[in-house]
Amino acid sequence: MTAPLPPPDDLARTVRRKVARRLLPLIFILYVVAYLDRANVGFAKDDMQRRLEFSESAFGWGFGVFFIGYLFLEIPGALLVEHWSARKWFARILITWGLCSMGMALVRTETQFYLARFLLGLAEAGFFPGVIVYLTHWFPRRDRARALAGLAFGVPLSLALGAAFSRELLRQDWLGLDGWQWVFLMEGAPAVLLGVLVPFVLPDRPRHARWLTPAERNWLENTLDAERLEIAREGATxxxxxxxxxxxxxxxxxxxxxxxxxxxxxxxxxxxxxxxxxxxxxxxxxxxxxxxxxxxxxxxxxxxxxxxxxxxxxxxxxxxxxxxxxxxxxxxxxxxxxxxxxxxxxxxxxxxxxxxxxxxxxxxxxxxxxxxxxxxxxxxxxxxxxxxxxxxxxxxxxxxxxxxxxxxxxxxxxxxxxxxxxxxxxxxxxxxxxxx
CATH class of the missing domain: 1.20.1250.20 (MFS general substrate transporter like domains)
Structure with missing residues (x-):
C-alpha cells in the first residue's frame, strides 16, 4: 500500500521550505562572491595607486568601465538561463569572472586597468538577471520578494567581509607579490572553485531535483505552470x-x-x-x-x-x-x-x-x-x-x-x-x- 498524500497545505509548506533551504544558501554565497569581486578594487585602490601611480581620474573611469562590459551581456544572460541551463551559465560566469578578477593582479598600466575592468564586467554580466529568472523556476510568486530580500543581505555583508579579508591581505608580501595583488588573487579564486561546483549541486528545474519527491515535484511544477498561464491570460505588456x-x-x-x-x-x-x-x-x-x-x-x-x-x-x-x-x-x-x-x-x-x-x-x-x-x-x-x-x-x-x-x-x-x-x-x- 502506498502512503496517503499529505494535505495540500502541508505539501505546499514542505516544498517551499525545502526549496528555500536547498537553493538560497548557495545562491547567497554566489551573490556575496560576485559583489566582492566587483567592489574589491576599492579596497586595493590606495596601495595600487602608490605602486602604479594611477591618477584619481583613471581609477574613477576604471571603476566605471566595469558597467559598460556588464551591460553588453545583461539581457542575453537572462535569456540563456530561461532557455538553456542556469547551472551551466552560472558555472561559465563564475569561472570567467574569477579568472578576470585574479587577472587584475597583473595590471601595470592604466590601459590594462581599463581592459581588465571591462572584461570583468563582461564576464559577470547576466548573473543578477539570471538569478531573478532562476528564482521564477523554483519559487511561486508570493515567495520571490522574500527570496530577493534575503539576497540583498549579500551586498553589505560582502563589503564588510571583504574589508576585513582585504585588510589582512594588504599586509602580505608572499612570493614577492604586493598585498594589493593578493587581494585580487585570493578573492577571485573562490569564484573559480564555485564555478566547478555549481553544475553538480544546482539543478535547473524542479524536475531535475532528486531531493524532491514525485508528489512535491508535481505540486511545484503545477503551481508555477498555473501562474504562467494566469500571466498569459492577463496579456503581455x-x-x-x-x-x-x-x-x-x-x-x-x-x-x-x-x-x-x-x-x-x-x-x-x-x-x-x-x-x-x-x-x-x-x-x-x-x-x-x-x-x-x-x-x-x-x-x-x-x-x-x-x-x-x-x-x-x-x-x-x-x-x-x-x-x-x-x-x-x-x-x-x-x-x-x-x-x-x-x-x-x-x-x-x-x-x-x-x-x-x-x-x-x-x-x-x-x-x-x-x-x-x-x-x-x-x-x-x-x-x-x-x-x-x-x-x-x-x-x-x-x-x-x-x-x-x-x-x-x-x-x-x-x-x-x-x-x-x-x-x-x-x-x-x-x-x-x-x-x-
Whole structure:
C-alpha cells in the first residue's frame, strides 16, 4: 500500500521550505562572491595607486568601465538561463569572472586597468538577471520578494567581509607579490572553485531535483505552470507600453540618481575615510582604514534587516525607501563638518551606511506595487539597466572631482546630494490602489 498524500497545505509548506533551504544558501554565497569581486578594487585602490601611480581620474573611469562590459551581456544572460541551463551559465560566469578578477593582479598600466575592468564586467554580466529568472523556476510568486530580500543581505555583508579579508591581505608580501595583488588573487579564486561546483549541486528545474519527491515535484511544477498561464491570460505588456507610464521613469531615474552616489560610495569610501582620518590628525595605513570601513558596512547589514522587517510588517514600501535615502544623504553631509572629533564623524558615517542600504529591500518590491504584474515584469530589466549605468557616472564623476583638486568632503557632499535626489524622485511615485 502506498502512503496517503499529505494535505495540500502541508505539501505546499514542505516544498517551499525545502526549496528555500536547498537553493538560497548557495545562491547567497554566489551573490556575496560576485559583489566582492566587483567592489574589491576599492579596497586595493590606495596601495595600487602608490605602486602604479594611477591618477584619481583613471581609477574613477576604471571603476566605471566595469558597467559598460556588464551591460553588453545583461539581457542575453537572462535569456540563456530561461532557455538553456542556469547551472551551466552560472558555472561559465563564475569561472570567467574569477579568472578576470585574479587577472587584475597583473595590471601595470592604466590601459590594462581599463581592459581588465571591462572584461570583468563582461564576464559577470547576466548573473543578477539570471538569478531573478532562476528564482521564477523554483519559487511561486508570493515567495520571490522574500527570496530577493534575503539576497540583498549579500551586498553589505560582502563589503564588510571583504574589508576585513582585504585588510589582512594588504599586509602580505608572499612570493614577492604586493598585498594589493593578493587581494585580487585570493578573492577571485573562490569564484573559480564555485564555478566547478555549481553544475553538480544546482539543478535547473524542479524536475531535475532528486531531493524532491514525485508528489512535491508535481505540486511545484503545477503551481508555477498555473501562474504562467494566469500571466498569459492577463496579456503581455511591451516595453514601449511600459515606458509610457510615469511610474516606470520615476523608478528608473530614482535608482539611477541613488546608485550614482551608491556605487561611488562603495568604491571611494576607503579613500574618503583615509582623508577624514588625516583631517582629524589620525594618519592610517590602508589596512587600518579598512577596519573602520568594514564597521560602516556592518551597519548596512543592520539597515537591510530593519527595512525588511519594517516594510513587510507594515506593507509600506515607498516611504521606507525615501526615509533610508534621506538618512544616508543627511548623515553623509553631516560627516563633512569640519573640526568634528573622528569618533563623531565615524558615528555619522555608520548612520549613513545604515540608510544607504535600508532602501534596497522595499525598493525592489515597489515595481509590483505601482505597476501591473505584466508591466512590472517587462520594466524591471529597464530599471536594472539604469541602475547599472549609474555605476559608470558616479565613480567617474568622483574621479574627475578628485583630479580637479576637490577634497574628500566635497566628494561626500556630492554623494549626499545623489541620495537626496534619488529620495526626492522616489517620493513622487504614485502608489497604485489595488481593489480590495
Amino acid at each position: 511591451t516595453l514601449r507600453q511600459a515606458l509610457r507610464q510615469p511610474a516606470v521613469w520615476l523608478l528608473a531615474l530614482g535608482i539611477m540618481a541613488t546608485n550614482t552616489g551608491g556605487y561611488a560610495l562603495v568604491f571611494w569610501l576607503p579613500t574618503a575615510v583615509k582623508g577624514l582620518l588625516a583631517d582629524a590628525g589620525r594618519a592610517a595605513g590602508s589596512a587600518d582604514v579598512l577596519r573602520w570601513v568594514g564597521a560602516v558596512y556592518l551597519f548596512g547589514v543592520l539597515g537591510i534587516y530593519a527595512a525588511g522587517q519594517s516594510s513587510d510588517r507594515t506593507g509600506e514600501r515607498k516611504w521606507h525607501c525615501v526615509a533610508g535615502l534621506a538618512l544616508a544623504g543627511t548623515f553623509l553631509a553631516l560627516s563633512t563638518l569640519p573640526d568634528v572629533p573622528w569618533r563623531a564623524t565615524f558615528a555619522l558615517l555608520c548612520v549613513a551606511g545604515f540608510g544607504a542600504f535600508f532602501w534596497i529591500p522595499p525598493y525592489w518590491v515597489l515595481p509590483t506595487s505601482v505597476l501591473t504584474s505584466s508591466a512590472a515584469a517587462v520594466s524591471i530589466g529597464f530599471i536594472n539597466m539604469c541602475a547599472n549605468l549609474a555605476g559608470l557616472f558616479g565613480s567617474a564623476a568622483v574621479g574627475e572631482m578628485k583630479s580637479a583638486g576637490l577634497d574628500d568632503r566635497a566628494c561626500l557632499l556630492f554623494l549626499a546630494a545623489c541620495y537626496g535626489l534619488g529620495g526626492g524622485i522616489i517620493s513622487l511615485i504614485p502608489i497604485r490602489r489595488r481593489a480590495s
